[in-house]
Amino acid sequence: MRQLREYGAQMRGEGEATAEPDPEKLITAIARRKDREAFVSLFEAYASRIKGFLMRGGTSEELAEDIAQETLLMVWRKAETYRPEKAGASTWIFTIARNLRIDRSRRDARRRTHLLHEAPEPEGPDRPDELLQGAQNEDRVREALKTLPADQLRVLQLSFFEGRSHSEIAEMLEIPLGTVKSRVRLAMGRLREALGEGI
Template sequence: MDADALVQAIASSADRQAFARLFDHFAPRVKGLLMRGGTPPDLAEELAQETLMTVWRKAALFDPAKAGASTWIATIARNLRIDHARREKRSRQSQVFDLLEEEDGPEQPDEVLSGSERDARVRVALKGLSKEQYRVVELAFLEGFSHQDVANKLSIPLGTVKSRLRLAMAHLRRHLEDLR
């Protein structure tokens, strides 16, 4: 199979048969590549499909003089995985902010710190946590692990994870009270 020729056929004439052959060949390989990098199977399959849909849409951008089709496709998959991880990290950071906020009604504009000031304050408060508390908060909220997964990952009892989280959240609330 000449993957370069298949991508060029997709680019020049939107050749569906070429795309089907390319998809059949690369979808399982991209999924395997992503899973070897630590991506869960369901997400790896979703990203593999998204990768190949990107190949369909952007086939005209493929330049065989710069790289082979397999390298180009692997790079697309890698970039999609990185983009997904960044979106997840931002989402988890906003969850930490949500846990710290009370629902007392809408904030008044003169009471709100700018986003960058708020982020800096949260970073300083996080640095005030013990190393153990910070690691538990990082795994549970920033990386999205369940409490049980955190306990398994750190080889500590589940109750210890919950205690560290409770103490860390109390510390953060004390130091960020005025942000509420």
């Protein structure tokens, strides 16, 4: 992931507004070349949309954030399975999100049922070591967020945690749209570098 943010900043420029990306082209680039810049563009375009979609369906904000990230990582891993003749790119992405939400709801329902009957939890994808790893990852993310400059942290909070569009953020903070996009890209790059993500 090294140099990705610098490359993106050079390609698009701090004050330069960019057109809405074509998700089908981005998914194709990811499928063919594991194109990281395409993934970053897709993430920026869809993370807050997926979160908003899930929250409108009754999912809590925290869970919606988790599922949105999981959805986009699934797109990264499964991009080669996308078939444009069967569904549009957005439909495919939101279907993944919906299915992940359903899977999570079923797992939660199973857990509640077993807790009610004081039965041991069945073997499944969320073993204690995986739960511990998840908690440790959350702590690492919180620590990484503390290292961001205040201006980058603010646009991340507004974009990913509050679900605001980049144009709303630009208006709210009274800065150019290109500056908002650049700060989001730079912040995500710093987070990935701090967390050592392999995407």
